[in-house]
Amino acid sequence: MTRLLEARQLGFRANEQQILSDVELSINRSEITTIIGPNGAGKSTLLRLLLNLSQPTSGSVWRKPGLVVGYMPQKLQINPHLPITVERFLKLAGASRQAIGAALERTGASKVMQSPLQNISGGELQRVLLARALLRQPQLLVLDEPVQGVDVTGQIELYQLIKTLRDELDCGVIMVSHDLHLVMAATDTVICLNQHICCHGHPESVSSHPAYLELFGRKHSEDLALYTHHHDHCHDSHGDIIDDDHSECNHD
Amino acid sequence: MTRLLEARQLGFRANEQQILSDVELSINRSEITTIIGPNGAGKSTLLRLLLNLSQPTSGSVWRKPGLVVGYMPQKLQINPHLPITVERFLKLAGASRQAIGAALERTGASKVMQSPLQNISGGELQRVLLARALLRQPQLLVLDEPVQGVDVTGQIELYQLIKTLRDELDCGVIMVSHDLHLVMAATDTVICLNQHICCHGHPESVSSHPAYLELFGRKHSEDLALYTHHHDHCHDSHGDIIDDDHSECNHD
């Protein structure tokens, strides 16, 4: 188990507001860590600190020397005055044409390979960004709400893909997500963030933690219970619960 | 039933590609219409055509004269060089301070009222945009993926809010969404779009339509069946199905 990244006592202040305080976490190889938390909790800020895109106002971040990172920002503003196709954009990551085709195929965006980057739709952009992140053969994948705006079919596929990638590349993954129901089952550690780390641990244990319940409310904890329960077994097309057979229903 | 907007034989071509063809639809007062479809289906493009932000290459759009529209775009790029707080941004919609406070309260973003617009998080921005749309007391609300990036708690609240608004303002609503499970129950008409209208009608009937099944796949239709089924009744915290009591479980 190689340690890839470690945050020590991380804090961030801006505009006279404490946005993050006292965050301690470490990311290991071949582990998936998911950060959840309400809007404005500081999730994106935390990722930016981990990636050295902002400087913490207190604490420090240790990164494994020579760490290759694939990053997918929450919002990407593309300069409309630069003519660039999706393919060329991906080539900038230093990949071959073939690898690009394969990556887009995997993220389900091969249709837009020749389109101008500025014109593709919101969901297509997310898929392209994920393709770029994985083209780098990263040791660490950092994903900020990776399936935001992706259609239902795609969401499940993409989370599936992230897991597969983890196994293939044996890389660490840290991501932010609101899709508790889809993510919980595919993650090793959940970090529940609201300006500080409220609780963290295995998905099952976190979802019953008092801090978690306070943050998301009992009502939604119930919803979540439904989701996790949804992934514990399968339903037939009438919604009845059928036998738990992993090979058949694709959840694990 | 007042007609607010009607699209006739709408088509849109760009970059040698047909992006939309032959779209016919009409929006009525106090009706919620939801557009679903895969990424790149042309949903955002359709909304832009309806709002006269792009010109159709064929067909036409009729709008009720003097129609007051509240619009929430899928992505909002804010000029970083303009210093503007959330409050001032909302004031531009022509509302009073009090109304602004109330609107932010409703969308759950009162915390950021005095923050610079450029610094708020992704989910906070969505909430602010929705507040702006509803501050205009619109006759028609046009929402492009309104809960994108909003946390779980907020998603359910916001959809609830949209329904409440429809009732209060008696306005028409047209929105794009991927959250089939949350949206289906709260909508009057579903339009299933993939460059043309594949099928449309009441949620229940659409979800069994062959075109729908082809688009989203039987697998996901089953998922959806689970969701709609989820909204037909309630679950207790263990996921068991309990009695259908609308007042208790907040679905209708």
Add this chain to the structure above:
Amino acid sequence: MIELLLTATTAALLLTAISGPLGSFVIWKRIAYFGDTLAHSALLGVAFGIWFNINIQLAVVAYCLLSATLLTRLNRSKRIALDTLLGILSHGSLAIGLVLLSLSDNIFIDINGLLFGDLLAVDTTDLYIISAISALVGGLLCYYWRQLLSVTVHPELACVEGINVPRMELLLMLCLALIVAIGMQVVGVLLITALLIIPAATARKFAETPEQMAIYAIGFGAIAVLLGMTLSATADSAAGPSIVTAATLLFLLTQALPNRQ
């Protein structure tokens, strides 16, 4: 000494009062070179004026307004950034103007006069013109402030909310063109474009709302005018460049201040 500088100072302060808010728009829309462009293209106006035998001052004003309109049109396609369009318009008209002028005979143009002007040469007639234009532009800005701001923040939202976006953009451009065209001939283009951008950029650091930025910009502009006039009176430097120097130093000084945490 005082009464010598009085007219000039009043004129500069009047311009400041209007260039503060207008300059804020210039910064928000990233068209810092609007003034220079008009100044460069004014040469083509001069050439046309000579060619068609019109009053040159009028020709310049007319050509500035025309350029602004053209720019607004061209900008609507959004394929090319506004600053690039400005650059092309600027160099293009300058070059065409030079070619036309070098083909015709007997022309003396005071390029330096247009560029650097002479604030101290302002007389009461100029003062009246500046007052009138300031009042006109100021009135328009106040009246349409909310709409102009909406369009600047997000043109599409503004359009959906029923604001006539093209008209507002044209209005803003024409106001700018007017103030530059007049300012250019009275105080020189260096002073007028510097007054547009430098105080507004200085104000950016302290402002939290657009209105604050506009008002602070007026304030910084006024300070720069007073400091610059003092510099000119004591060090015997040209008045326009002294004001710009003061404004620049003020900007650098405030940039060195720590950000509010």
Add this chain to the structure above:
Amino acid sequence: MIELLLTATTAALLLTAISGPLGSFVIWKRIAYFGDTLAHSALLGVAFGIWFNINIQLAVVAYCLLSATLLTRLNRSKRIALDTLLGILSHGSLAIGLVLLSLSDNIFIDINGLLFGDLLAVDTTDLYIISAISALVGGLLCYYWRQLLSVTVHPELACVEGINVPRMELLLMLCLALIVAIGMQVVGVLLITALLIIPAATARKFAETPEQMAIYAIGFGAIAVLLGMTLSATADSAAGPSIVTAATLLFLLTQALPNRQ
């Protein structure tokens, strides 16, 4: 006539070959006024050169490189748009330069020479300088092309992917400053900045990738040079402005073409 224009045409074509790609970056980064800014601030360079008694040409080149460095630094805070910074630097240094010059006696600066240059007066020494600088800048551009492009498309992604973003931005600015500083003294700033932006903006309409844009820009630049030289030879107009005129007309012509549907 042909052999008379040969040196000038070669110099202009050499500049075009390098201004095409560099100009594309200028358009992408929205710094169309970079050249003008350096030209304006060159005045301050001249003033310093005189003050400290250094060779003026060297002082100008040094000051241009210094300005570019300063600009890159200031831009890192992101609070103020690059074009605004350019505007302030430009007007600020111009004004300070003017004030300094008006304080000292008897200094003649050829502002017009800097602005308009004299392409027809280019001699073989100039040609060697241009070739050397073009080769240097061209080599740097080719070598760092992918990294420069990454930084321009999205600095944060580039940073995460291990590219030294500040260094790349500085490199680009220094290349630009070098070509403008040299071009300014040889062919005038009007021609050099126009060659930077106008052909690249023309190419924008036809290009689908950054490389296409850079190459088309070279092509359009070369056409403009040849057309402009022909115009100059036939109509006996100044060469620099004629080339810029040709480039501008080419731009307007291609803008009138229909977009590919």
Add this chain to the structure above:
Amino acid sequence: DSVMTTVKPMAMIIKAVAPQAVEVNYLVRDGHSGHHYHMRPSDRKLLQESNYFFWLGAEFEPIMQKAAAGSNAVNLTSSFATQPTLTKGGSHLWMNPITALALATAAADTLSHDYPQYKDEIAQRLASFKQQIAQLDADLKKGLADSTTRNFVALHDAYGNLSEQYGLHQLAAFYGENEQVIGAASRAALKQQLDGSGEICVFTQPQFKLKPVQTLLGEHQLKVLKLDPLATAQPMEAGYVGFFKDVSRQLQSCF
């Protein structure tokens, strides 16, 4: 055969001493300012075909440096540029007949080297020019002798050489050599100095606006002399003598 020079008055000076058979051309055409010169292809051609390019050196005509890069350039001031009075606000060297004569002498020297066959003609023309200049100088000195006031205000700082010769006194120049405008302190000083005096002589030029003077000295009676330092209105045939006669007529109307 042809020779080339920079501005029209210079061409007139050289024409006065050059042999009849040699054509004299100049770069800055009528109606254009000598400080904003751009070369055109026809100029370049003429320049290349000329045997000589006579100019005043980088100090007085910096804009001509590129044109003077060729091997045929001759700096006419190299013999006497050390005279300190010439560098003080006097880039228009031809505005003083004595300097003009020195320039003519320098040009004649060079020409007689290259055209030995015309040596006599050149010497003869120079002698006659010398005589005419002496006459001009004497006439102007006499014309100005009984003038009580010798102060003037200039728009363009180009008359240092002229005033030196005739004892005129330039109070201020609104535009410096670099065409930069003067500051507030100088203007205040000027205004104070002129307080009480009635008529003020102002030297102006077509490209400069009179406005700064009018604003500052509005209450005084301004006597505006539209000097024509580039001889725009004079036909070439009038020659330097004709040109300078016009200048001195103007001057005498003021002083």
